[in-house]
Amino acid sequence: MTIPGSEARLYGDLARWWPLISPIEGYEGDAGIVTEMFALAEHPVREVLELGSGGGHTAYHLRSRYALTLVDLSREMLAVSRGLVPDAEHLRGDMRDLRLGRTFDAVLVHDAIDYMTTADDLSAALRTAYAHCRPGGVAAFFPDHVAETFEPVTDCGGGDADDGSGARYLEWSLPTEPGATTVRTEYTFTLREADGTVRSVHETHVTGLFAVADWQRLLGEAGFHVSTVRESGGHDRTMFIGHRPPA
Numbered sequence: 082m083t084i085p086g087s088e089a090r091l092y093g094d095l096a097r098w099w100p101l102i103s104p105i106e107g108y109e110g111d112a113g114i115v116t117e118m119f120a121l122a123e124h125p126v127r128e129v130l131e132l133g134s135g136g137g138h139t140a141y142h143l144r145s146r147y148a149l150t151l152v153d154l155s156r157e158m159l160a161v162s163r164g165l166v167p168d169a170e171h172l173r174g175d176m177r178d179l180r181l182g183r184t185f186d187a188v189l190v191h192d193a194i195d196y197m198t199t200a201d202d203l204s205a206a207l208r209t210a211y212a213h214c215r216p217g218g219v220a221a222f223f224p225d226h227v228a229e230t231f232e233p234v235t236d237c238g239g240g241d242a243d244d245g246s247g248a249r250y251l252e253w254s255l256p257t258e259p260g261a262t263t264v265r266t267e268y269t270f271t272l273r274e275a276d277g278t279v280r281s282v283h284e285t286h287v288t289g290l291f292a293v294a295d296w297q298r299l300l301g302e303a304g305f306h307v308s309t310v311r312e313s314g315g316h317d318r319t320m321f322i323g324h325r326p327p328a
């Protein structure tokens with residue numbers, strides 16, 4: 082069965098395993114890049130909105146610099162995040178239609194943007210970011226892939242907790258057809274409870290895959306001036322900064 086991000090067990094009944102499946106240390110580097118991007122705003126950045134903030138792993142590394150408002154669709158992921166970043170405001174919402182009626186100095190959409198699988202959904206999320214970004218502010222977007230550089234990957238990882246529980250994952254993304262706008266990734270999670278009970282869960286995630294030109298066009302249509310940031314040195318990742326013009 083094909084599962085969009087909003088229904089993934091990983092972000093639902095398996096959410097409590099998130100800290101072991103995707104350890105928080107892996108987010109420190111990206112938090113540093115976020116900070117550099119936010120420094121490009123016209124005003125000092127203090128108030129930050131993160132859309133699709135998940136278990137709060139990126140937010141954890143940003144919490145001492147910024148006042149954070151964290152939004153996610155998953156109640157379970159918000160609960161994990163509340164435990165990790167208790168000082169942040171946590172709200173349940175969909176990045177495609179959230180309207181808080183206020184603006185922030187900067188907006189972040191980290192890897193959760195991958196769950197926008199159509200141009201309409203991606204456009205809706207970019208417009209949400211614009212609606213919450215103050216004039217002169219910036220919004221940073223971190224897709225895992227863009228169409229030009231996508232390579233299928235097989236990866237594994239995980240970790241252990243002090244109570245004896247542990248989790249490991251296998252991630253296996255499949256090659257895409259030319260012109261495809263989505264990537265299919267098979268995940269297998271092997272989960273060991275503290276009492277030694279072990280079970281495995283498989284699910285398929287479908288994520289978006291858009292060309293750089295599509296990103297730039299949709300960001301422009303949302304109202305942003307666009308900077309495209311290419312990370313080299315192994316990652317080969319492309320990120321985007323939307324600058325909301327000053328009033």
Ligand SMILES: C[S@@+](CC[C@H](N)C(=O)[O-])C[C@H]1O[C@@H](n2cnc3c(N)ncnc32)[C@H](O)[C@@H]1O
Binds near residue numbers: 140
């Ligand atoms: C890979 S996790 C994000 C992890 C996060 N970067 C962290 O630091 O822990 C993806 C998240 O996107 C959320 N998500 C998926 N679709 C969403 C939507 N339409 N609006 C808000 N959140 C969404 C999921 O609930 C999930 O928590």
